[in-house]
Amino acid sequence: GNSVTQMEGPVTLSEEAFLTINCTYTATGYPSLFWYVQYPGEGLQLLLKATKADDKGSNKGFEATYRKETTSFHLEKGSVQVSDSAVYFCALSDRGNAGKSTFGDGTTLTVKP
């Protein structure tokens, strides 16, 4: 079956530091890949997505590139802010599997001033 493995947290960074959260996946077909963010007490929000190999998703300074050869979709940001503190989820959606989505376990990011 499909699976998503993401970097274990928690991750603690100082403001303006560089962020990488690793995500690798296993899928039988050609999935779409997503990063979602969850702020305390809220539901998940889509952060960015990529639907095919070599696509780069970007939003709010975050980026991730769909790498088919390494089955990865690592999340990066050049300079984090305190307001980026949240839980980040990597996910895939497999159209060939009735569109079922598979989520990673989430990585908690805390950014300190």
Place this chain on the structure above:
Amino acid sequence: NAGVMQNPRHLVRRRGQEARLRCSPMKGHSHVYWYRQLPEEGLKFMVYLQKENIIDESGMPKERFSAEFPKEGPSILRIQQVVRGDSAAYFCASSPSTGDEQYFGPGTRLTVT
């Protein structure tokens, strides 16, 4: 354009009672997903429905749990004879079609006393 709506936001039930969680998807979305999130844990898929049909219920416990998405009205996740282990945040998400990104509601936090 209202987002995904869930109610109630907080629900307290005693052991043995029934819990009914409601989800109204975004306008135009016919695909609904339910997830459970335990404290400090990731998001676990429960069930995927498309108007009046259950597409995938592989993540839902066989007993006490049921879900429906009628032709008219919200999707309902029903938990009968709740136990303390059912205490969690339950999130609903919707999408316009198979494999697209999902739009999440704010969640219902169920507490079983």
